[in-house]
Amino acid sequence: MQCKNHPDRQAEHFCARCGIPLCNDCAEEVRPxxxxxxxxxxxxxxxxxxxxxxxxxxxxxxxxxxxxxKKKWTPFRYFVAVCxxxxxxxxxxxxxxxxxxxxxxxxxxxxPRVLLFMVDGALKRYNHYxxxxxxxxxxxxxxxxxxxxxxxxxxxKKLVYVRDPQLGYRLSLAKPQPGQMNIVIxxxxxxYEGS
Numbered sequence: 001m002q003c004k005n006h007p008d009r010q011a012e013h014f015c016a017r018c019g020i021p022l023c024n025d026c027a028e029e030v031r032p033x034x035x036x037x038x039x040x041x042x043x044x045x046x047x048x049x050x051x052x053x054x055x056x057x058x059x060x061x062x063x064x065x066x067x068x069x070k071k072k073w074t075p076f077r078y079f080v081a082v083c084x085x086x087x088x089x090x091x092x093x094x095x096x097x098x099x100x101x102x103x104x105x106x107x108x109x110x111x112p113r114v115l116l117f118m119v120d121g122a123l124k125r126y127n128h129y130x131x132x133x134x135x136x137x138x139x140x141x142x143x144x145x146x147x148x149x150x151x152x153x154x155x156x157k158k159l160v161y162v163r164d165p166q167l168g169y170r171l172s173l174a175k176p177q178p179g180q181m182n183i184v185i186x187x188x189x190x191x192y193e194g195s
Contacts, residue, residue, distance in 0.1 A: 004037075015040055112158045112173050113183065119159060120171055120185045122146040127168070127187070134169045137161070 001011045003023035011021030016030075017040040027035040036044060119138060122145040126135055135141055138156045142148050148155075162170045168187040176182040181192040 017044070112155075115155055116159060116171065116173060116183060116185065119146065119156070119161075123169060123171065124187070134163055136163070 001021045003009045003011045003026055004020045005026045006023050009023040009025075012024055013022045013027040013035040014020065015022060015027075015037040016034050017036060020037055022035065022037055026037060028038065028041040030036050030041060030044065119141070122141045123134060126141055126145045127133065129145075138146075138159065138161050139153060142150075142153055158174050160170075160172050160174045164170050164186065170184055170186050172182055172184040172193075181194055184191045184193055
């Protein structure tokens with residue numbers, strides 16, 4: 001019988017898969033005594049590689065499955081879960097619940113000390129933004145530095161404001177309550193004077 005690929009040569013082997021006659025040059029010995037033609041040898045090597053890749057994937061999947069089964073809820077995982085829930089609850093309360101911000105409804109006519117400290121804060125903001133200067137009058141603070149309406153600006157008459165070249169300014173109550181010390185505020189701090 002002649003070789004399929006070389007008709008001038010005598011066939012010495014047969015392909016173990018497809019059964020065609022092969023000469024010594026065309027036959028590839030895959031295992032001892034088992035010969036394949038070139039095409040069958042290529043197919044078997046590709047399929048073996050594919051099966052080995054498939055088996056490696058299966059083995060790694062089994063390992064991962066075992067690893068996932070082994071992982072238990074540790075105290076750290078519980079801690080992370082509880083903290084995450086608390087953070088979500090806090091954001092929910094901040095965004096959707098809780099109380100509204102208080103409105104500025106302080107009666108400045110009945111609380112001159114509150115007015116005194118409020119005006120002091122406005123004077124410090126004026127000094128910061130206007131280049132280390134203080135206003136000539138307290139009404140210059142309205143409305144940019146002191147949020148008051150025109151009706152409320154009459155309450156500023158309850159305060160005494162004097163620009164001082166050494167201290168910057170002196171701010172105090174015009175009529176302190178009898179028996180209480182008068183508060184005098186300056187950029188250097190707060191002083192108490194007898195009334």
